Amino acid sequence: MNESGAAASVGGTGRATLGDPADLAIETHQLVKRFGHRSAVDGINLAVPRGSVFGFLGPNGSGKTTTIRVLLGLASASSGNVRVLGRDMPQALASVLPDVGALVEGPGFYPFLSGTGNLMRLDAADPHAPSSTRRVRVQDALERVGLSHAAGKKVRAYSLGMKQRLGLANAMLRPRKLLVLDEPTNGLDPQGTREVRTLVRSLAAGGTTVFVSSHLLAEVEQMCSHVGVMSAGRLVAQGPLEELRSAGQAHVVVQTPDVDAAARVLTRLGLVPGDAAGTGLTGGNTAVMATGINGHFPEAIVAALVADGVGIRGFTVENASLEERFVSLTGEGFDVVG
Known part of the structure; x- marks a missing residue:
């Protein structure tokens, strides 16, 4: 995005046109x-x-x-x-x-x-x-x-x-x-x-x-x-x-009983491990979420997890929600009526 607000598509510049x-x-x-x-x-x-x-x-x-x-x-x-x-x-x-x-x-x-x-x-x-x-x-x-x-x-x-x-x-x-x-x-x-x-x-x-x-x-x-x-x-x-x-940060979500091991692998790959339910990385919660895919192909992330002995029950890559993109672009919440 540029400071003039010109963006014909996400991140575009210049006059806003979409073809003809x-x-x-x-x-x-x-x-x-x-x-x-x-x-x-x-x-x-x-x-x-x-x-x-x-x-x-x-x-x-x-x-x-x-x-x-x-x-x-x-x-x-x-x-x-x-x-x-x-x-x-x-x-x-x-x-x-x-x-x-x-x-x-x-x-x-x-x-x-x-x-x-x-x-x-x-x-x-x-x-x-x-x-x-x-x-x-x-x-x-x-x-x-x-x-x-x-x-x-x-x-x-x-x-x-x-x-x-x-x-x-x-x-x-x-x-x-x-x-x-x-x-x-x-x-x-x-x-x-x-x-x-x-x-x-x-x-x-x-x-x-x-x-x-x-x-x-x-x-x-x-x-x-x-x-x-x-x-x-x-x-x-x-x-x-x-x-x-x-255009926003994708999320990698790993369903696994090996939460700590999965977090270590994701960190090593340059991803930022967190928790999909917001309760911390514990063995009682098997959903590990990492922000950003950091240039890795999803299959490469899975291969790295398997190579370290992480048991995988499920693996998904989710795009950022519109709410997340809105907050990242405006720095504000979404209770807006302007």
């Missing part, structure tokens, strides 16, 4: 957004492939929501270039936004209207929405987010999770080329979270690019194909999820 710029749904070049003397977004080069589910991660105050607001024309950039769906922003705002659905900073609705009434009114305010199909599209959107049973209920009686679902339905009232979702699973129970995850995947399978800002790393790992990580206004990494994981 026409293959990108979102592209920024040295995007800066200042508030007074403070740079909330500091020269980021973002590259979001078309058809991807792109997870946008970062600690509180890292610049995620500010970036989204600039992308959608809700805030102006201090400097740099922005392209959305292949067109320059904000010059092409009027032609781009009809193809973009968004749920940003929580949904806002008329509390005295029903779910159906809110969506009907919002759709009527969209000059690009055909009135002839309005009722059918509203019913379809409510069904897709699991709100058909509450369609006639006033929104003031909705829970936070139901309002979040209604916000998703509003974003999908018309076919979109790009969906921008800020914390889409906020307030949802586990079943609702799974449903949103399935919905996002189905949208991407149909060709819609989905840009998801979230602090729930486990959800991002299950939902997203690509990830970008923000820290202090800079984009410190981005690229395919698997590349981001594999």
Whole structure:
């Protein structure tokens, strides 16, 4: 990663592109957004492939929501270039936004209207929405987010999770080329979270690019194909999820009754022995974990263990989790909502 935050793939430098710029749904070049003397977004080069589910991660105050607001024309950039769906922003705002659905900073609705009434009114305010199909599209959107049973209920009686679902339905009232979702699973129970995850995947399978800002790393790992990580206004990494994981330290896990002997061999190989369960290297715990593979082939590690008489009940090499990579890149935990 370089200090400008330019990273078209994990560790990449220069302008953020992934092949032909026409293959990108979102592209920024040295995007800066200042508030007074403070740079909330500091020269980021973002590259979001078309058809991807792109997870946008970062600690509180890292610049995620500010970036989204600039992308959608809700805030102006201090400097740099922005392209959305292949067109320059904000010059092409009027032609781009009809193809973009968004749920940003929580949904806002008329509390005295029903779910159906809110969506009907919002759709009527969209000059690009055909009135002839309005009722059918509203019913379809409510069904897709699991709100058909509450369609006639006033929104003031909705829970936070139901309002979040209604916000998703509003974003999908018309076919979109790009969906921008800020914390889409906020307030949802586990079943609702799974449903949103399935919905996002189905949208991407149909060709819609989905840009998801979230602090729930486990959800991002299950939902997203690509990830970008923000820290202090800079984009410190981005690229395919698997590349981001594999760029971190791998773990070697050895299942063995010979814990002390295994630890000695791993140390000799330049690996750092530890314990997979966090309880120390004891004979009562047969899972020995070593951080880093240190250039060794897995079979060479196994051969060294066997040569020293270590009994092996199991051997695996695990890539770093997204949480581990997030902490290593930002130096912070992951309870983030920025």
